[in-house]
Amino acid sequence: MTGSRRDHLMEVARDLFMEHGFxxxxxxxxxxxxxxxxxxxxxxxxxKDELILAVLKQHDSAFRNSFMRQVEQKSxxxxxxxxxxxxxxxxxxxxxxFFGCVFIxxxxxxxxEDTPVRSACRxxxxxxxxxxxxxxxxxxxxxPKVLGDQLSLLLEGAIVTAQVSDKEQAVWAxxxxxxxxxxxxxxxxxxxx
Amino acid sequence: MTGSRRDHLMEVARDLFMEHGFxxxxxxxxxxxxxxxxxxxxxxxxxKDELILAVLKQHDSAFRNSFMRQVEQKSxxxxxxxxxxxxxxxxxxxxxxFFGCVFIxxxxxxxxEDTPVRSACRxxxxxxxxxxxxxxxxxxxxxPKVLGDQLSLLLEGAIVTAQVSDKEQAVWAxxxxxxxxxxxxxxxxxxxx
DNA sequence: ACGAAAGGAAACAGATCTGTTTCCTTGGCG
DNA sequence: CGCCAAGGAAACAGATCTGTTTCCTTTCGT
Numbered sequence: 001m002t003g004s005r006r007d008h009l010m011e012v013a014r015d016l017f018m019e020h021g022f023x024x025x026x027x028x029x030x031x032x033x034x035x036x037x038x039x040x041x042x043x044x045x046x047x048k049d050e051l052i053l054a055v056l057k058q059h060d061s062a063f064r065n066s067f068m069r070q071v072e073q074k075s076x077x078x079x080x081x082x083x084x085x086x087x088x089x090x091x092x093x094x095x096x097x098f099f100g101c102v103f104i105x106x107x108x109x110x111x112x113e114d115t116p117v118r119s120a121c122r123x124x125x126x127x128x129x130x131x132x133x134x135x136x137x138x139x140x141x142x143x144p145k146v147l148g149d150q151l152s153l154l155l156e157g158a159i160v161t162a163q164v165s166d167k168e169q170a171v172w173a174x175x176x177x178x179x180x181x182x183x184x185x186x187x188x189x190x191x192x193x
Numbered sequence: 194m195t196g197s198r199r200d201h202l203m204e205v206a207r208d209l210f211m212e213h214g215f216x217x218x219x220x221x222x223x224x225x226x227x228x229x230x231x232x233x234x235x236x237x238x239x240x241k242d243e244l245i246l247a248v249l250k251q252h253d254s255a256f257r258n259s260f261m262r263q264v265e266q267k268s269x270x271x272x273x274x275x276x277x278x279x280x281x282x283x284x285x286x287x288x289x290x291f292f293g294c295v296f297i298x299x300x301x302x303x304x305x306e307d308t309p310v311r312s313a314c315r316x317x318x319x320x321x322x323x324x325x326x327x328x329x330x331x332x333x334x335x336x337p338k339v340l341g342d343q344l345s346l347l348l349e350g351a352i353v354t355a356q357v358s359d360k361e362q363a364v365w366a367x368x369x370x371x372x373x374x375x376x377x378x379x380x381x382x383x384x385x386x
Numbered sequence: 387a388c389g390a391a392a393g394g395a396a397a398c399a400g401a402t403c404t405g406t407t408t409c410c411t412t413g414g415c416g
Numbered sequence: 417c418g419c420c421a422a423g424g425a426a427a428c429a430g431a432t433c434t435g436t437t438t439c440c441t442t443t444c445g446t
Contacts, residue, residue, distance in 0.1 A: 005423085021302035023216035026403060037424045038405080048404065099304050107357050108298030109214035125358045149366035150373075157350030164300050165318050173342035180343075180377045181370055198393085219433060230394045231435080241434065 006044045009034050014055045018099040056120040078139035090171045093162040100163035147185040199237045202227050207248045211292040249313040271332035283364045286355040293356035334378040343374050
C-alpha cells in the first residue's frame with residue numbers, strides 16, 4: 001500500500017486547509033494529525049505548494065463528481081435536477097465539517113492571476129457551471145447558458161452565505177430564487193397588469 | 194496629526210490583507226509598505242489580531258456606507274435602486290485592486306464561530322442584507338425580506354464569481370437574474386400554458 | 387528656546403515555518 | 417532466515433513570524 005499513505009495525507013491536509021486556511025495550516029500540524037512523518041511528505045511531494053495543488057486537484061475531481069452524481073440521482077427529470085442542485089447543496093452545508101468552498105477560500109489567499117492554484121480554482125468553477133448549463137440544456141430551456149450562469153451564481157451565493165451567516169436563510173433564498181429563474185427560463189410567463 | 198499614522202497604517206494593512214490574506218501578510222511587510230515603525234504599530238494596537246479586527250470594523254463602516262450612498266445616488270426611484278446595486282457592484286469589480294470581499298476572505302481563514310473576526314463578518318453581511326431589504330420595502334414589494342435575501346445571495350455570488358472566474362459573466366448573470374426576481378416580486382406575473 | 391512626547395531604526399527574544407538529513411526500526415519478500 | 421526498502425523520530429538549518437526593548441532623532445507646544 002504505497003498510495004494509501006499519500007491519500008490519507010492529502011485527506012488530512014484538505015480538511016485542515018478547509019478549516020484553517022492554507023497559510024494558517026503548518027506542515028507539522030498536518031503530519032501530526034495524519035500520523036505521518038516528514039520524510040513521507042517530502043518523498044511524495046516536492047513542497048507544501050505542491051501538496052496544496054495536489055489536494056485541490058484531487059478535491060476538484062472527487063467532490064465535483066460526487067456532487068454531480070448526487071444531483072443526477074435525485075431525479076431523472078432534467079427540470080427537477082436543476083432544483084435538486086440546491087437540495088444537494090443543503091445537505092453539504094449541513095455536514096459537520098462544512099467550511100465553505102475550498103476553492104473560494106483558496107482564491108482569498110492566493111490572488112496572483114497566473115498561478116497553478118488560481119487555475120485549479122477557475123477550472124473547478126467552470127466545470128460546475130458547465131454541469132449546470134448541461135442540465136439546463138437537457139431540460140430544453142431556451143437559453144441554457146443564461147439560466148446556468150444564473151443558477152451557478154445562486155449556488156456560489158448560497159455557499160458563501162451558508163459559510164458566513166446562516167445556512168437556512170441561504171438555502172431558502174437560493175431555492176426560492178432558483179424556482180423563479182427556472183420557471184422564467186421555461187418562459188411560460190406573461191406580464192399581467 | 195496623531196490619528197493619520199494610525200489611519201494610514203490601517204489602509205495599507207487592509208490593502209495587503211485583501212491581496213494576500215491575513216496569515217499570508219506579515220507585520221514587517223505592512224510596516225515596510227506603510228513606512229511606519231513597529232513601535233507605532235504596537236502603541237496603537239495590542240497585537241496583529243487587534244489590527245485585523247480594527248481594519249475589518251473600519252472597512253465595514255467605510256465601504257458599506259460608500260456602497261449604500263452610491264446605490265442611493267444612482268436613482269431616487271426605489272425599484273431602480275434595487276437594480277442599481279449591481280451597477281455599483283460592477284464598478285467595484287472593475288477597480289484595479291479588486292480582490293473580492295475581505296469579509297468572505299476572512300471567514301475562509303478564521304473558521305471558529307464565536308470569534309471577534311467572525312462576528313464582524315456576520316455583522317457586515319447582515320447590514321448589507323438589511324440595506325437591500327430596506328430598499329425592497331421602500332419599493333413596496335409584497336415580501337421584501339424574500340426579495341432582499343434573494344438579491345443579497347445574487348450579490349454574494351457575483352462577488353465570488355467576479356473574484357474567481359469572470360467579472361463580466363458575474364455581472365451579466367446577476368443583473369439578468371435580479372431583473373427577473375424583482376419583476377416577480379412585483380408579482381405582475383401569472384403562469385400561462 | 388526648551389522640554390516632552392512621538393516615532394524611527396535596529397537589535398533582540400522566542401516561537402514557528404519549510405525543508406533536509408541522519409539514524410534506527412519494521413515489515414515484506416525471496 | 418536474511419536482506420532491503422519504506423517510513424518513523426528527531427535533530428538541524430535557515431528563514432520568517434510576532435512582539436519587546438533600547439537608543440536616538442524629530443517635532444511640536446508653551
